[in-house]
Amino acid sequence: xxxxxxxxxxxxxxxxxxxxxxxxxxxxxxxxxxxxxxxxxxxxxxxxxxxxxxxxxxxxxxxxxxxxxxxxxxxxxxxxxxxxxxxxxxxxxxxxxxxxxxxxxxxxxxxxxxxxxxxxxxxxxxxxxxxxxxxxxxxxxxxxxxxxxxxxxxxxxxxxxxxxxxxxxxxxxxxxxxxxxxxxxxxxxxxxxxxxxxxxxxxxxxxxxxxxxxxxxxxxxxxxxxxxxxxxxxxxxxxxxxxxxxxxxxxxxxxxxxxxxxxxxxxxxxxxxxxxxxxxxxxxxxxxxxxxxxxxxxxxxxxxxxxxxxxxxxxxxxxxxxxxxxxxxxxxxxxxxxxxxxxxxxxxxxxxxxxxxxxxxxxxxxxxxxxxxxxxxxxxxxxxxxxxxxxxxxxxxxxxxxxxxxxxxxxxx
Amino acid sequence: xxxxxxxxxxxxxxxxxxxxxxxxxxxxxxxxxxxxxxxxxxxxxxxxxxxxxxxxxxxxxxxxxxxxxxxxxxxxxxxxxxxxxxxxxxxxxxxxxxxxxxxxxxxxxxxxxxxxxxxxxxxxxxxxxxxxxxxxx
Numbered sequence: 001x002x003x004x005x006x007x008x009x010x011x012x013x014x015x016x017x018x019x020x021x022x023x024x025x026x027x028x029x030x031x032x033x034x035x036x037x038x039x040x041x042x043x044x045x046x047x048x049x050x051x052x053x054x055x056x057x058x059x060x061x062x063x064x065x066x067x068x069x070x071x072x073x074x075x076x077x078x079x080x081x082x083x084x085x086x087x088x089x090x091x092x093x094x095x096x097x098x099x100x101x102x103x104x105x106x107x108x109x110x111x112x113x114x115x116x117x118x119x120x121x122x123x124x125x126x127x128x129x130x131x132x133x134x135x136x137x138x139x140x141x142x143x144x145x146x147x148x149x150x151x152x153x154x155x156x157x158x159x160x161x162x163x164x165x166x167x168x169x170x171x172x173x174x175x176x177x178x179x180x181x182x183x184x185x186x187x188x189x190x191x192x193x194x195x196x197x198x199x200x201x202x203x204x205x206x207x208x209x210x211x212x213x214x215x216x217x218x219x220x221x222x223x224x225x226x227x228x229x230x231x232x233x234x235x236x237x238x239x240x241x242x243x244x245x246x247x248x249x250x251x252x253x254x255x256x257x258x259x260x261x262x263x264x265x266x267x268x269x270x271x272x273x274x275x276x277x278x279x280x281x282x283x284x285x286x287x288x289x290x291x292x293x294x295x296x297x298x299x300x301x302x303x304x305x306x307x308x309x310x311x312x313x314x315x316x317x318x319x320x321x322x323x324x325x326x327x328x329x330x331x332x333x334x335x336x337x338x339x340x341x342x343x344x345x346x347x348x349x350x351x352x353x354x355x356x357x358x359x360x361x362x363x364x365x366x367x368x369x370x371x372x373x374x375x376x377x378x379x380x381x382x383x384x385x386x387x388x389x390x391x392x393x394x395x396x397x398x399x400x401x402x403x404x405x406x407x408x409x410x411x412x413x
Numbered sequence: 414x415x416x417x418x419x420x421x422x423x424x425x426x427x428x429x430x431x432x433x434x435x436x437x438x439x440x441x442x443x444x445x446x447x448x449x450x451x452x453x454x455x456x457x458x459x460x461x462x463x464x465x466x467x468x469x470x471x472x473x474x475x476x477x478x479x480x481x482x483x484x485x486x487x488x489x490x491x492x493x494x495x496x497x498x499x500x501x502x503x504x505x506x507x508x509x510x511x512x513x514x515x516x517x518x519x520x521x522x523x524x525x526x527x528x529x530x531x532x533x534x535x536x537x538x539x540x541x542x543x544x545x546x547x548x549x550x
Contacts, residue, residue: 344480346454346525351422362454377455377479406422407481408431 001389004299009387011036011291025357025392030173030335030383032224033205035284039227042287043280054279055253055270069279072286073269079289080219081210082236088272089282092233093201094123096220099272100197100235101127102248108164110136115158115166115194117142117150118372121173122365124199128167142168144372148175148325155184159191166194171202174364174381175325175373176308176335178203185215195241201225205385206304206333208297211236223281228288232281235272242268249274300386307384307393308334314397320404324379334384337364337375340400343407345380351403357395422481426516429485434492435473439463443474445540449532451524456483458532460491464540468499480525482518487529489513494533503537505530 001009009015009023012034017023026034046068052061054069070084077087090096108114114128118141132139140163142155150168159166166188171178185196195217200209205226211219218241223232237245247254247265251274256264265271309329315321320341326332340348345361352359362378363370370378382396439461446461456479463472473495477487493513494502510530511518518526 344455346480346482346522347422350522367452407427 001391002303005303005387005389008295009389011038012387013037015387022356023391025395027382027384027388027392027396028358028360029205029385029388030202030225030381031360032230033227033385034387035224035229036227036288036291038291039229039284039287043229043284046280046283053276065279068283068286069277072282072289075286075289076234079209079293080234080236081212083239085268086211086236086239086242088235088237088242088269089277089285090220090233090235091231091278092222092224093121093199093220096233096235097123097197097199098127099248100218100220100237101131103245103272104165104195105131105135106246108135108137111162112137112164113140113160113162114138115140115142115155115163115168117144117155117168117179119144119148119150119172119174119177119366119369120167120169121199121201122367124167124169124197125368137164138162141368144177144369147327148172148177148369148373149331150177150179152180152183152187156187156191159188159194161192163188163192163194165197166192167197167199169199169202171200171206171333171335172325172366172369173202173335174337174366174369174379176332176337176383177326178207178331178333180331181216182214189215202333202335205292207301217241223285223288226288227291229281229284232278232285234285237268239268242272247271247274251275295386303386304334304384304388305329307388307390308332308336310390311336311382311384311393311396314393315400318397318400321400324373324375334388335381336383337379337381339375339379340404343403345378347407348380348400348403351406352396352399355395355399355402357392357399359396423516425489426481426485426514429488430481433475433477433484433488435475435488435495437474439474440472445536445542447532447536447539449528449535451479451483451528454525455479456525456528458483458487458528460487460529460532460536462494462536462540464499470494470497470499470502475529477529479528480522482514482522483525483528486510486514486526487532490529490533499537499540502533505533 014034015023050061050064052065054066073084077084140158143151188194188196197218198216200219200221204221217238219236221234224230254266254271254274256266322339324337349359349361360381443461444464449458458477461474462470465471473491475487475491477484
């Protein structure tokens with residue numbers, strides 16, 4: 001194993017080797033990435049040594065908590081090329097999207113159009129669907145091709161003067177397809193005055209993200225998919241939008257003044273952070289971005305690229321395995337869905353579990369995409385992360401062959 | 414075979430998965446039926462029953478698609494209910510199914526294992542209606 005890889009793996013206690021020298025082949029980072037020691041230590045430090053609420057207290061522990069919370073904001077903002085005032089902490093991608101949909105809702109009228117794609121995760125589908133019912137706006141869905149790639153011409157064709165929002169994922173959590181976000185933003189700007197929302201949940205760990213150069217209006221992502229803890233995420237929005245938009249969650253901290261006659265709001269980002277936040281989560285997310293930034297990101301990307309290439313080649317070498325999505329390396333990340341002939345993906349993942357291999361099985365919260373890719377019973381999914389080793393992939397392939405012998409093929413299934 | 418694997422995919426389960434019982438046409442007109450599905454994972458089951466005047470289940474026709482646990486469960490349950498009265502069948506519960514399968518069912522496989530039971534309950538509930546009713550469990 002290369003030096004750098006064994007070094008990074010040491011930061012993750014879940015990857016510790018057992019007495020026989022084996023470690024968990026964790027190939028489900030697309031669902032949730034493992035959490036490195038420095039992130040756990042940072043959250044621990046909050047709970048053990050400066051446990052206090054933020055933004056209010058005038059004693060040392062509270063001041064320290066507030067400093068660390070706002071330092072996390074600064075570091076996360078800088079990580080994505082945004083200003084701190086444009087970086088709102090939320091409960092995660094789903095929380096961000098639900099809140100954003102409610103924020104934008106009041107600016108929409110009957111007849112407005114919202115463009116989504118069929119490859120969206122349910123978090124970037126269902127909130128829009130429900131809002132569309134409430135406001136009488138129309139949803140347009142851009143289709144994908146046989147490899148699961150976005151039909152960019154179809155996107156172009158669907159844009160018109162009624163288009164008010166275009167929301168799409170950067171990277172598919174099923175096929176690993178990388179959408180041409182920069183191109184999409186340009187296309188939208190040329191033809192419409194619509195706002196662009198990007199779901200970056202699957203992108204953040206795997207590629208540099210700079211909202212300033214991308215010119216997106218809003219972007220959302222989760223901490224737990226990028227070495228951070230669960231229960232925390234980000235909503236990025238352009239300053240002008242956040243200044244203009246009204247909050248939709250109310251309570252303490254987001255106000256300027258409250259009387260019995262009415263209330264006024266604080267400025268962004270506090271305007272959109274009502275109540276006591278997930279303080280340790282935010283501090284953990286700050287530690288996570290600093291951890292990622294401590295690595296040579298080009299090297300990280302090369303490693304993931306090599307692992308993805310290796311995984312695709314190995315999977316292709318197993319008879320009965322069909323890769324769902326792009327068959328090769330172009331414009332994709334290390335998220336690989338596949339089906340094995342003659343077996344249900346649930347049974348496959350149970351067999352793999354017994355062999356210490358962690359993959360995901362099912363619809364991956366993307367039922368419309370499963371339909372479009374003609375996978376009525378879902379798929380198995382493996383995903384690459386910076387700590388993935390060749391041995392992990394070898395264990396997966398060995399596990400698949402083992403499942404083929406245990407479960408065999410059956411008629412009529 | 415690995416011990417944990419052996420426990421879940423033991424011979425009986427695999428036998429009922431590969432050769433499910435009661436996958437056939439009914440011997441006489443059906444008394445009631447139902448379709449069940451686990452939309453989150455693609456398990457499906459269509460189940461029809463023949464019930465005589467003594468309220469006894471005399472025949473079953475089933476067709477299950479999906480994971481080994483749900484297919485085997487449908488086959489084993491069909492075998493178990495033939496000859497039972499409707500009240501006996503209505504009393505069947507999750508514990509009975511667990512015992513019937515005889516293998517450890519983890520929390521993420523419970524819906525697979527219990528789909529046939531849920532579909533059976535729906536079918537019995539349909540017996541005074543005429544159309545087949547679709548149901549999701």
